[in-house]
Amino acid sequence: MKGTLSKAVSKLSKFWGKARDGVSATDMKRLGRQIGLQNPVRSVGTKLLLIFFASIVPLVLVIGIMSYQISKSVIKNKVADASQQTISQATDKVDFMLESMENITVQIMSDDAVADNMTKYKDKSLSQFDKLQTGQLVSNRLKSYTLSNNKIADINILPLSAESTESYRTATPAKDDVYKSDWFKKIVDGDGKAVWLPTKKSGYVSTPNSFAVARVLRNIKSSTVEGVLIVELKTNALKDALGVVSIGEGSEIAIVGKDNNIVFTEQGGEPETPYIIDVNANIAKTGETSSNFETEKDNESILAVYDPIARADWLLVGIIPVGELVKDASVIAKLTAGMVVLAIVLAVLVGIQVIRMIARPLVALRNLMTEGARGNLTVRTKETNRRDEIGQLSASFNEMMEQITALVSQTNASAQEVLQTAAELSEASKKTSISAKEIAVATEEIASGASSLAVEAERGSDLTGGIGVKVGHVVDANEIMETAAAEVQAASRKGADYMSELITKTGTTEDMIRAMAEKVEKLQESTSSIRKILDMLNNITKQTNILSLNATIEAARAGAAGKGFMVVADEIRKLADQSRQSIDVVAQITDRIQTEMKETVGVLSEAYPIFQEQIASVKNADDIFKQVQAQMDGFAGKLQEVTASVRELQDSQLVLSEAMSNVSAVAEQSSATSQEVASLSSEQLGISDGLVRLSGKLERLSDSLKESLSKFSI
Known part of the structure; x- marks a missing residue:
C-alpha cells in the first residue's frame, strides 16, 4: 500500500x-x-x-x-476467520492421531502376553536363560505393535529407577541422567496418565528426532507397577495427521509447546528452539486459548492463528504475512x-x-x-445582454453612471446659485454684527450690578443656613442624650430590681446553710450513738468467744458424748469471729463518716461568715443603685427642659432662614435675568460673527465645488 x-x-x-x-x-x-x-x-x-x-x-x-x-x-478479518476454522480442523486431526497413540499404550497395558511374561520375569526361581527368553517374548510383542503401525519408531519399557533389577527393561538408556530429567519425573508423577513429550533431537530412549507418549505401566493382573512405557513416534506422524494444511500463500504451520519451543514444523525450524513468535505470551495477555492476533516480525506485519491441542497441551499455530492477505486490495x-x-x-x-x-x-x-x-462619466459596459449576475451587475453599473452624470450636472447648476446667495448673505451679516456689539456693552453693565447684589444676599443666606445646621445638630444631640438617659434610667431600675431579688435569694441561701449545719451536727451525734452500739456489739462478740471456748473445754472433758456440742461451740466461735470482723468494718466506715461530717461542719462554719459579708455587700450595692436611679430621674427632667428650649430656638432660626432665602432668591433672579440678557447679547454677537465667517466659507466652498465639477466630462 x-x-x-x-x-x-x-x-x-x-x-x-x-x-x-x-x-x-x-x-x-x-x-x-x-x-x-x-x-x-x-x-x-x-x-x-x-x-x-x-x-x-x-x-x-x-x-x-x-x-x-x-x-x-x-x-484480513475474513481470512482470519477462515484460517481459524482451518487450524481448528487440523487440531481435531492431530488430537485424533494422539488419541489413537494413547489407545495403543492402553492396548499394551491390557495385553495378556505382556502382563504374563512380565510377571514371570519377576519369579526368583527362574533361571537366567528363562529370564532371557521371557524378556525376548516381551520385546517381540512390543515390536509387533511397532511393525503394525508405521507412525511408531520404537516402544520401550524402563524401570522406575536406574538401580532397579527386578523390573523388566527392553532397552538400557544411554545415560542414567534420564531418571533425573524433568520429563521422566513428569511421567512418574502422572501415575498412569498418558503424558506427551515434545520432539527431541536426541530422542528419549532409542530414536533421535522423535516425540513420544509415555505413562506408568501397571500389570492389569497383579496391579503392580512394572515400569515406564515410552512409545517414541516419528515426526512424520504429525505431518500425516495435519495433511495438506495451508491458510494462504506464504503461510507457515507449526506445533509449539507451552515453553514456546518448536514441536513440529515443515518450514525447517529446529525442535527444542523457540518459535519465531510467542503465542503463549498473547494467551497470557488476552486469556483466549483459541484466537488470532497481529504482530510484527522483522519489520513485517504477521497474522497468527492458533488453537490448542488438548491431549498434548500443545498449540497448533499458523502464521501468514498480512501483505499477502491484502495484496488484492492494491x-x-x-x-x-x-x-x-x-x-x-x-x-x-x-x-x-x-x-x-x-x-x-x-x-x-x-x-x-x-x-x-478618474472623472470620465461617459464609460459604459457592453455585458448587459447576459442574464446572470454579471449581466445584472453590468446593467446596474450603467444605470449608476447615468445617475451620477445627472447628479453632477444638477450640482453644477446649484453651485452657481449658492455662490450668488453667499455674497448677499455676507453683506447682511456684517451690518448685524455692528448692532450686536453695541447692545452687548450696555447689557454687561446691568448684569455686573445685579451680580454684586446676588453675591451679598447669597452670603447672608449661607450664614443663616449654617446656624440652622448647628441648631439641628444640637437638637439631635439632645434627643440622643435624652434617649441614652432613658435607657440608663431603665437599666438602673432593672438593676435595683435584680439587687432586691438577689438579697432575697441570699437570705434564703443563708437559712439553708444554717439548717444544713444543724442537720450535720445532729447526724454527727447519731454516728456517736452508732459508735456506742458497735462497742457494745464488740463486747458481746468477745463474750461469745469466751463462752464458745468454755463450751469447747467442757465438750473435750465429756469425751465422745461431747463431740456434737464441740462442733456447735466451734461454729459459734466462727460466727463470733465473723461478727467481730463485720463490726470492725462498720466501725471503720462510721469513723470515716464521722470524720467527713466534722470536715463538712468546719467548711460550713467557714462559709457562714462569708455569706454574712456577701449579704452586707449586696445591700450596699442596692443602696447605690437606688441613689443612681434618683439622680437619673432628676437628670432626665433637666434634659427635657433643655430640649424644649432648643426646639424653640430652631423654630426661630427657620423663620430667619426662610426670610434670607427669599431675599437671596430675588437677588439671584435679578442677576440671572441680567446675565441671560448679557448672554443673549453675546450670543447674538457671536452669531453675527459666525454668519460673517459662514458667508466667507460658503463663498470659498462654492468656488471649490465649481472647480471640482470642472473635472467631470459630461
Whole structure:
C-alpha cells in the first residue's frame, strides 16, 4: 500500500506541475496583463481554481484511502476467520492421531502376553536363560505393535529407577541422567496418565528426532507397577495427521509447546528452539486459548492463528504475512490514484472555465470603474445582454453612471446659485454684527450690578443656613442624650430590681446553710450513738468467744458424748469471729463518716461568715443603685427642659432662614435675568460673527465645488 501511494503521489505531483506550468504560461499571464496585476494568484479566478482543487482532490483522496483501509480490514478479518476454522480442523486431526497413540499404550497395558511374561520375569526361581527368553517374548510383542503401525519408531519399557533389577527393561538408556530429567519425573508423577513429550533431537530412549507418549505401566493382573512405557513416534506422524494444511500463500504451520519451543514444523525450524513468535505470551495477555492476533516480525506485519491441542497441551499455530492477505486490495489503491488524477484534471478545467466566465468580465468592469473614478462619466459596459449576475451587475453599473452624470450636472447648476446667495448673505451679516456689539456693552453693565447684589444676599443666606445646621445638630444631640438617659434610667431600675431579688435569694441561701449545719451536727451525734452500739456489739462478740471456748473445754472433758456440742461451740466461735470482723468494718466506715461530717461542719462554719459579708455587700450595692436611679430621674427632667428650649430656638432660626432665602432668591433672579440678557447679547454677537465667517466659507466652498465639477466630462 505504501509503495502504491508513493507512486500515486509522485504521479500527482508531476501532473500538477505540468498543469500549473501550463496555466501560468497561458491563461494566468494573459489574465494578469488584462487586470493589471503583477501577481496573478491574487485574482478571483485563481482563487476559485484553488478552491475547486482543494475541495475535490482531497475528498477523492480521503474516500479512496478509506475504501482501501476498509477493504483491507474486511479481507484480513475474513481470512482470519477462515484460517481459524482451518487450524481448528487440523487440531481435531492431530488430537485424533494422539488419541489413537494413547489407545495403543492402553492396548499394551491390557495385553495378556505382556502382563504374563512380565510377571514371570519377576519369579526368583527362574533361571537366567528363562529370564532371557521371557524378556525376548516381551520385546517381540512390543515390536509387533511397532511393525503394525508405521507412525511408531520404537516402544520401550524402563524401570522406575536406574538401580532397579527386578523390573523388566527392553532397552538400557544411554545415560542414567534420564531418571533425573524433568520429563521422566513428569511421567512418574502422572501415575498412569498418558503424558506427551515434545520432539527431541536426541530422542528419549532409542530414536533421535522423535516425540513420544509415555505413562506408568501397571500389570492389569497383579496391579503392580512394572515400569515406564515410552512409545517414541516419528515426526512424520504429525505431518500425516495435519495433511495438506495451508491458510494462504506464504503461510507457515507449526506445533509449539507451552515453553514456546518448536514441536513440529515443515518450514525447517529446529525442535527444542523457540518459535519465531510467542503465542503463549498473547494467551497470557488476552486469556483466549483459541484466537488470532497481529504482530510484527522483522519489520513485517504477521497474522497468527492458533488453537490448542488438548491431549498434548500443545498449540497448533499458523502464521501468514498480512501483505499477502491484502495484496488484492492494491487494485483499490491504483483506482484511487487514477481518480485523484482525474479529479485534478477536472478541477483545473472547471477553474479555467470559471476564470473565463467570471474573472474576465469582473476585470473589464473594474477597469471601467477605474476610468469613472478618474472623472470620465461617459464609460459604459457592453455585458448587459447576459442574464446572470454579471449581466445584472453590468446593467446596474450603467444605470449608476447615468445617475451620477445627472447628479453632477444638477450640482453644477446649484453651485452657481449658492455662490450668488453667499455674497448677499455676507453683506447682511456684517451690518448685524455692528448692532450686536453695541447692545452687548450696555447689557454687561446691568448684569455686573445685579451680580454684586446676588453675591451679598447669597452670603447672608449661607450664614443663616449654617446656624440652622448647628441648631439641628444640637437638637439631635439632645434627643440622643435624652434617649441614652432613658435607657440608663431603665437599666438602673432593672438593676435595683435584680439587687432586691438577689438579697432575697441570699437570705434564703443563708437559712439553708444554717439548717444544713444543724442537720450535720445532729447526724454527727447519731454516728456517736452508732459508735456506742458497735462497742457494745464488740463486747458481746468477745463474750461469745469466751463462752464458745468454755463450751469447747467442757465438750473435750465429756469425751465422745461431747463431740456434737464441740462442733456447735466451734461454729459459734466462727460466727463470733465473723461478727467481730463485720463490726470492725462498720466501725471503720462510721469513723470515716464521722470524720467527713466534722470536715463538712468546719467548711460550713467557714462559709457562714462569708455569706454574712456577701449579704452586707449586696445591700450596699442596692443602696447605690437606688441613689443612681434618683439622680437619673432628676437628670432626665433637666434634659427635657433643655430640649424644649432648643426646639424653640430652631423654630426661630427657620423663620430667619426662610426670610434670607427669599431675599437671596430675588437677588439671584435679578442677576440671572441680567446675565441671560448679557448672554443673549453675546450670543447674538457671536452669531453675527459666525454668519460673517459662514458667508466667507460658503463663498470659498462654492468656488471649490465649481472647480471640482470642472473635472467631470459630461
